[in-house]
Amino acid sequence: MTVSAESVPAGHLGRPFIWVGELGSTNDLARLLAGAGCPEGAVVVADRQTRGRGRQGRAWASPAGGLWCSILLYPSVDSPRGLLSMAVAVAVAQTVEQFVPGPAGIRWPNDIVIAGRKVAGILLEAAGAAVVAGIGINVGIELQAMPPEVAAIAGSLHLIAGHPIERRAVLDALLARLADCYSAWAAGGDAVSDAWGSRDLLRGKPIAVLQSGQGIEGVAEGIDREGALRIRTASGAVRPMVAGDVIQVLGPEDPSG
Ligand code: BTN
Numbered sequence: 001m002t003v004s005a006e007s008v009p010a011g012h013l014g015r016p017f018i019w020v021g022e023l024g025s026t027n028d029l030a031r032l033l034a035g036a037g038c039p040e041g042a043v044v045v046a047d048r049q050t051r052g053r054g055r056q057g058r059a060w061a062s063p064a065g066g067l068w069c070s071i072l073l074y075p076s077v078d079s080p081r082g083l084l085s086m087a088v089a090v091a092v093a094q095t096v097e098q099f100v101p102g103p104a105g106i107r108w109p110n111d112i113v114i115a116g117r118k119v120a121g122i123l124l125e126a127a128g129a130a131v132v133a134g135i136g137i138n139v140g141i142e143l144q145a146m147p148p149e150v151a152a153i154a155g156s157l158h159l160i161a162g163h164p165i166e167r168r169a170v171l172d173a174l175l176a177r178l179a180d181c182y183s184a185w186a187a188g189g190d191a192v193s194d195a196w197g198s199r200d201l202l203r204g205k206p207i208a209v210l211q212s213g214q215g216i217e218g219v220a221e222g223i224d225r226e227g228a229l230r231i232r233t234a235s236g237a238v239r240p241m242v243a244g245d246v247i248q249v250l251g252p253e254d255p256s257g
Helices: 026-035 081-097 157-161 167-186 190-197
Strands: 017-023 043-049 067-073 105-107 111-114 117-127 130-137 206-211 214-223 229-232 238-241 245-249
Touching: 017 026, 026 043, 026 067, 026 117, 026 130, 043 167, 067 167, 081 105, 081 111, 081 117, 081 130, 081 167, 081 190, 130 167, 167 190, 190 214, 206 229, 214 238
Parallel strands: 017 043
Antiparallel strands: 043 067, 067 130, 105 111, 111 117, 117 130, 206 214, 206 245, 214 229, 229 238
16 A cells, blocks of 8 residues: 655645555545544545445446545534535536636536536545545546446546646645635535536436436426525426436537536
């Protein structure tokens, strides 16, 4: 295991700092650190993950070339937890835009998408009083290293930029952006929901969502104060989607997203 403390950005995120060649999942090691009393700000990075996890119990392909990391947070304020995941998504979107021509959009709940291709994903997991923010960014992934169904929808920053990008530089930018967005979330979250809304790829689109086994169709109307997706159904009622998954965008997607 390589443990490195060099080039740690200012602020409390990034201490302690662990960068490992291969792990099952960085979220698992971060959870262990939380159980061992590790403080807020601990960061775990792996070059490759053998059991990377995505949302909805899906596997997350994690070959070499990506930035696979987990950050330990102890959110102690009253601001809605659902919105915390939105704050992380805004931080990741702002980060990738530092390295490629944007814009980086967010597809609910927190897929980061550039030019119609997903370049990053976020998985927040509770670990006692801690929240593990697991972030995967396709920095320098060759798409043929991905399963075909992933390669069909994924993008990688180096392909968009047209040149190699240092994962370490992306990580440093991410920790700086995350520190800002975490503070904005702790301050009440208005700035977070505004920033998220300005990147919302689904707003105004007809969509179908699966929630608790029930399919719901309607028009996406942005997120609420809890970070839930608001859907206006044909009856005119607005329903918040707190769990579930967008299963289909029924209209044409914005090609810039
Ligand atoms: C998604 O389904 O979009 C979320 C993907 C989250 C992947 C990251 S990679 C680092 C961290 N460790 C994991 O096992 N998953 C997250």
